[in-house]
Amino acid sequence: MLAFLTRRLVLAVLTVWAVSVLSFAVIQLPPGDYISSYIAQMSASGSFVSAQEAEALRHQYGLDRPLYVQYLRWMEMVVQGKFGMALEWGRPVSEVIGDRLWLTMAVSIAAILLTWVLALPIGIYSAVRQYSFGDYLATLVGFIGLAVPSFMLALVLMYLGFRLFNANVGGLFSDELAQAPWGWAKTWDLLKHLPLPAAILGLGGTAQLIRIMRANLLDELRKPYVVTARARGLAERQVILKYPVRVALNPFASTVGYLLPYVVSGSIIVSLVLGLPTVGPLLLRALVAQDMFLAGTIVLLLGVMTVVGTFLSDLLLMWIDPRIRLEGRR
Amino acid sequence: MWWRFRRHRLAMLGTAVVLLFYGVVLLADFLAYADPVASEAQRSLLPPQRIHWWLNGRWEPHVYGLAGRRDPVTFKRVYTPDPSRKVPVRFVVHGFEYRLFGLIPTDRHLIGVEGARPEDTLFLLGTDEQGRDLWSRLMYGTRTSLTIGLVGVAFSLVLGVLLGGVSGLYGGITDTVIQRVIEIVRSIPTIPLWMGLAAALPNDWTVMQVYFAITVIISLVGWTELARVVRGRFLSLREEDFVTAAELAGSSQMRIIVHHLVPSFLSHIIAATTLAIPAMIISETSLSFLGLGLRPPAISWGVLLQQAQNIQALAISPWLLVSAVPVIIVILALNFMGDGLRDAADPYGQ
Numbered sequence: 001m002l003a004f005l006t007r008r009l010v011l012a013v014l015t016v017w018a019v020s021v022l023s024f025a026v027i028q029l030p031p032g033d034y035i036s037s038y039i040a041q042m043s044a045s046g047s048f049v050s051a052q053e054a055e056a057l058r059h060q061y062g063l064d065r066p067l068y069v070q071y072l073r074w075m076e077m078v079v080q081g082k083f084g085m086a087l088e089w090g091r092p093v094s095e096v097i098g099d100r101l102w103l104t105m106a107v108s109i110a111a112i113l114l115t116w117v118l119a120l121p122i123g124i125y126s127a128v129r130q131y132s133f134g135d136y137l138a139t140l141v142g143f144i145g146l147a148v149p150s151f152m153l154a155l156v157l158m159y160l161g162f163r164l165f166n167a168n169v170g171g172l173f174s175d176e177l178a179q180a181p182w183g184w185a186k187t188w189d190l191l192k193h194l195p196l197p198a199a200i201l202g203l204g205g206t207a208q209l210i211r212i213m214r215a216n217l218l219d220e221l222r223k224p225y226v227v228t229a230r231a232r233g234l235a236e237r238q239v240i241l242k243y244p245v246r247v248a249l250n251p252f253a254s255t256v257g258y259l260l261p262y263v264v265s266g267s268i269i270v271s272l273v274l275g276l277p278t279v280g281p282l283l284l285r286a287l288v289a290q291d292m293f294l295a296g297t298i299v300l301l302l303g304v305m306t307v308v309g310t311f312l313s314d315l316l317l318m319w320i321d322p323r324i325r326l327e328g329r330r
Numbered sequence: 331m332w333w334r335f336r337r338h339r340l341a342m343l344g345t346a347v348v349l350l351f352y353g354v355v356l357l358a359d360f361l362a363y364a365d366p367v368a369s370e371a372q373r374s375l376l377p378p379q380r381i382h383w384w385l386n387g388r389w390e391p392h393v394y395g396l397a398g399r400r401d402p403v404t405f406k407r408v409y410t411p412d413p414s415r416k417v418p419v420r421f422v423v424h425g426f427e428y429r430l431f432g433l434i435p436t437d438r439h440l441i442g443v444e445g446a447r448p449e450d451t452l453f454l455l456g457t458d459e460q461g462r463d464l465w466s467r468l469m470y471g472t473r474t475s476l477t478i479g480l481v482g483v484a485f486s487l488v489l490g491v492l493l494g495g496v497s498g499l500y501g502g503i504t505d506t507v508i509q510r511v512i513e514i515v516r517s518i519p520t521i522p523l524w525m526g527l528a529a530a531l532p533n534d535w536t537v538m539q540v541y542f543a544i545t546v547i548i549s550l551v552g553w554t555e556l557a558r559v560v561r562g563r564f565l566s567l568r569e570e571d572f573v574t575a576a577e578l579a580g581s582s583q584m585r586i587i588v589h590h591l592v593p594s595f596l597s598h599i600i601a602a603t604t605l606a607i608p609a610m611i612i613s614e615t616s617l618s619f620l621g622l623g624l625r626p627p628a629i630s631w632g633v634l635l636q637q638a639q640n641i642q643a644l645a646i647s648p649w650l651l652v653s654a655v656p657v658i659i660v661i662l663a664l665n666f667m668g669d670g671l672r673d674a675a676d677p678y679g680q
Contacts, residue, residue, distance in 0.1 A: 022523060023526070029530030143662065144662070147662040147665060158644075159648065258516060261518060264522075265521035268522055272620065284621075288621070290529070295526055295529070303518050303519065307517055
């Protein structure tokens, strides 16, 4: 068990490191640097920055040093919780991001929870009533869920909502509460708005999970112990729910590892369509304006959160499935 | 394998649809009837024109001309079909010049209005904001989006087979390192990362340069799945008796790989590759939709969908959403085809 944990932890740390290098690359890749975009911004607003001043600024920010020194300095800032300045906004990056990061996570987690809640009963139903009408329906919806990219689904739903109900289905808060400080009313408002984006984001994953659940449960149902349980006179409901379903549940925890990155990715683009106040629209604006510190920080934070989430799901998996605990003990 | 595949009816249907779409890729210029970049402000956001096939009981395809007038309330120009003005539609007509398959210069197009006055127009799917014909743009968009899928998969295939093969063949530390790299790549949310990388492409790059850069960026993640499949096959086949037999018969390692291993997992690779194409297409579409992938004047499904981003525009001119239809159809078809191939490739399946 300890070996498994250590292995996972080391992998998580390595991934965080890889993410940090990649985000740094995102910051560094565009031609020019922080100062040249700053100068461009200053001259656009009418002031003039001389070559000496630019040089002095570069020195002050350490931009004249080799790349690895810059990377280490950036990491140092990140560890201290300072992420640099958001150029376009003229405010620290951490302030600009604010609540948005947590809202991104809230949407992603809601999507995964919804995936579970939907996939579990539908998967069980599909397996127990194999080749029934409901099974075919679930398969069909599953295929469509896999094929339609989430942002397209969002677009179509927006259009339908606008056309049929003349209502705006986007956003995470009602208009009057969007600027309000956090409280019960606002939290409740958020919970009311969450299901739609969560459903849009979760559909692809749900489709996949239903198929996995169905296949696993079908395998289990054919095993002799199920027959034994029936022969012993257990109620059908108990026969199915108590043993085979528990064994087939395994993928629910293990898929979080790749479901989470997928959902977080999707949330960025769905947020843009639905106008959700997550980091998605912020990231796009930052990238278009070449506000690379803000963009790099968002990529970094999203990556780190995903890795942490995956690690937590590993813990959950260990708790559900005793076989994995044994694996490490060899 | 072919016989098993034939039995899979959905997969056959999928294959037919995929072939049809790749036919569009080859014949995009022929199927389009208007220059996809020719814009005219006068024709902005025209609704689709329906073809009427019969006139007074005779076969005479025509469309109604569009009459524009200003809405007295909103001051927007609205267009309504004018049944009194009939514009005849002809097939295989002369239009703008192009080279068929990039070789044969011609100006023939499948459909069009021939010898027409400038106000007689044909817009099968309506026009976009700049007055460009959506049908023609969709044809060219199909070409771009589908080839990007193929090129991207080709890149991923090279990377995946190479790394997966090395991983499965040598095992040990090499295998562990490659497997960990795959796990790391897979645990990073891709869209934000792609967005960052794609936004970093210089603005002055040509369409072709951006096209290749985007495919490379997308393949950076796509190879992991293929690498896993290849490695898995290598590992399981390495233990098979026929490999040992070949070894005992004195075949070199290269010979074993090329003559014994590759043919036996080729079908799996083909299936995995087919299943990887839709992911590529979705990735390109998403990136271009955000305005970070291909940029105009390039035309792709994502670029076309960009115009549908605005819900107000969509409410007034819903035909802008039409590019979503081919995306969904192609992805479904490729999935069915890949599923069928995978089932057919598995010698132990029913």
